[in-house]
Amino acid sequence: MPAMVAKKVERAAAATGEVPHFLVVTYPAQGHINPARHLALRLLRATPGARVTLSTAVSACRKMFPDAGEAEEHMDGAGVRYVPYSDGFDAGFDNAAHDHTDYMSQLKIVGPRTLDGVLTRLRDAGRPVTQVVYTVLLSWVAGVARAHGVPTALYWIQPATVLATYFHFFRGTDGFDQAVAAAAEDPWAELRLPGFPAPLRLRDLPSFLTITSDEHPYAFVLAAFRELLGALDDDREENGRGATVLANTFEAMEPDAVATLRQHGLDIVPVGPVLSFLDAAPASTNSNDLFKQDGKGYIEWLDAQAASSVVYISFGSLSSMSKRQISEVARGMAESGRPFLWVLRKDNRGEVDSADLCAGGGMVVEWCDQGKVLSHPAVGCFVTHCGWNSTLESVACGVPVVGVPQWTDQGTNAWLVERQLGTGVRAAVSDKDGVLEAEELRRCISFATSEMVRAKATMWREKARAAAAVGGSSEKNLRAFVAGQVAPAGN
Structure with a gap:
């Protein structure tokens, strides 16, 4: 890694007496755990001497480490520590027996309490968390971290174009929300997403935008994304600047989405593609899948x-x-x-x-x-x-x-x-x-x-x-984030 950035991180840690410790918190689904785990590995390599802990639900950790019994902590071969929180369904979620809306309600009650316990235990063990990074559907994580005085960043694990879609929909930019509602029954209807030169069809947008009834089994997802953007607004008010969003994309892939989000005050930092097999370290081949x-x-x-x-x-x-x-x-x-x-x-x-x-x-x-x-x-x-x-x-x-x-x-x-x-x-x-x-x-x-x-x-x-390689745009952005320089580097 660039020596200047490494020295800056080490000097900051020495000055505060703290070793940098990243806590990556993720929803307990394979499609969320994979990018969170890959980011944890990147953070571990980008920060000499740092600690990186990944936290997901108890049931997911048991599947990932089936031989570990009831241990509260697990360590993979790469040096990432796993400390679970509880979502209230420690035996696992059963699609046939459980309701998703009830699950999310329980998660928002039990999750904050048990994640608070995770942060407290790590602090009392002499390993205080210095940065929390959380994935989608977990807006409550930001509040728990704030109560501990720990800065947060959202890790957006979908394309930046989807984030731009939700952002402009919930803010009603240029009447985008009304246009989506008017086209709800026509998947071929063309819509102008603010900041995009060409129209997208309704079928090209996230499917949750077309949910119009609170009785829909996945209505909770749209509400969760609205809460997530609200959490970013809270961060902006708290810090006096735009909230930081690490995005698993690279700027050349989604230039219009990145540009429109920045123009509307979101500090989006492309750090992708965050994929372990792109990294040379042998430890990056660890699996620990849920399947x-x-x-x-x-x-x-x-x-x-x-x-x-x-x-x-x-x-x-x-x-x-x-x-x-x-x-x-x-x-x-x-x-x-x-x-x-x-x-x-x-x-x-x-x-x-x-x-x-x-x-x-x-x-x-x-x-x-x-x-x-x-x-x-x-x-x-x-x-x-x-x-x-x-x-x-x-x-x-x-x-x-x-x-x-x-x-x-x-x-x-x-x-x-x-x-x-x-x-x-x-x-x-x-x-x-x-x-x-x-x-x-x-x-x-x-x-x-x-x-x-x-x-x-x-x-x-x-x-x-090239974006993910040493010296590439995404690699520079991640190192700048690690060093406290939120402003992303250009391509």
């Missing part, structure tokens, strides 16, 4: 395939697939004649035999190390739900995408891939049931693996890796 991997068989299978021949299929940790969708993907791949690696959890495929799904020349696994798979030279296309982690990984690995977004930020991510970057295509799905049919899957794979798209994927791979 158990299938071992190394899939890597050996990939080793036996031709370069850029394999279609990798994964719809993430939360998505569910209907029987018809499974059947259409299996038929499309069999008819394509291409080898494929398909991540399909048992709870997601019911009684379907994996051997039947592999008849077209593929391999089905329960879970895998996606970074390793996308980095493998045999992989030439990624059929994905377009979660932000998956989208960033595809860009950083230069793998073309077939996007099949379902909800939340996924439509925006697909728009970025198709319209902004040109590294893939958004698939059309059935109007009847939202299923990607076999013929469309084959068409999209053919387009995504064309020379034009592959060339753009390669170009953006280099841009992404």
Whole structure:
């Protein structure tokens, strides 16, 4: 790391008598834990002598460290310490038995109390926290940190374009909120997002913006994002300046979103792509996922395939697939004649035999190390739900995408891939049931693996890796944040 920044951090720690200690607090879902864990590793390397602790719910920690028993603290091989808070569901959340609205209510009651205990224990153990970084859906974390006199920063784990969308929607910038409400029934309606030169369609915006009833099962999410922006306003009033938002993106990827947020007073600091496999340290390969991997068989299978021949299929940790969708993907791949690696959890495929799904020349696994798979030279296309982690990984690995977004930020991510970057295509799905049919899957794979798209994927791979590399724009921004210089460096 640059010696000047390292010395500044060390001098500041010596002056206060404190070792820098970052506490990264995250919601207990795989798509939140992954970027939080990757950021923790980056912070550990960016700050010589620092401590980094990650806190997520008790139930998630038990899955990540199944052999640790009831221990209150865990340590991974990279040096990141894990200290859980309670969300009130220590035995885990069951979609069939529990209600999401009740969960969020309980989380906001139990979470602050137990996170307060985490900060107190760390202080009393001689390891006081000097900076709290928290992810989305956890606006209450800022208040807990403030009560301990600890500065905070939000870690935005979705694209900056989505943050800009929520920001302008809740503030009613240029009547954007009214335009969204007026277009609520037309997914093809064009909308002007302030600061963007070209319009987006309603279907390109986060799906939660179209929720109009408080009775909707996911109405709590829109309320949570409103509270999150309110917490940023509270920080601005407290500090007399804009709240700091670390964003898992890089400026060249989303220049319009970054610019409009800064113009409206948000100190957004692009530090991405924050992906452990981009870092050279061997410890960055630690997994500790909430889902158990299938071992190394899939890597050996990939080793036996031709370069850029394999279609990798994964719809993430939360998505569910209907029987018809499974059947259409299996038929499309069999008819394509291409080898494929398909991540399909048992709870997601019911009684379907994996051997039947592999008849077209593929391999089905329960879970895998996606970074390793996308980095493998045999992989030439990624059929994905377009979660932000998956989208960033595809860009950083230069793998073309077939996007099949379902909800939340996924439509925006697909728009970025198709319209902004040109590294893939958004698939059309059935109007009847939202299923990607076999013929469309084959068409999209053919387009995504064309020379034009592959060339753009390669170009953006280099841009992404340059931003994250030592001396790159995102790397400089993170070091400036660590050193207390919130103003981000330019590209």
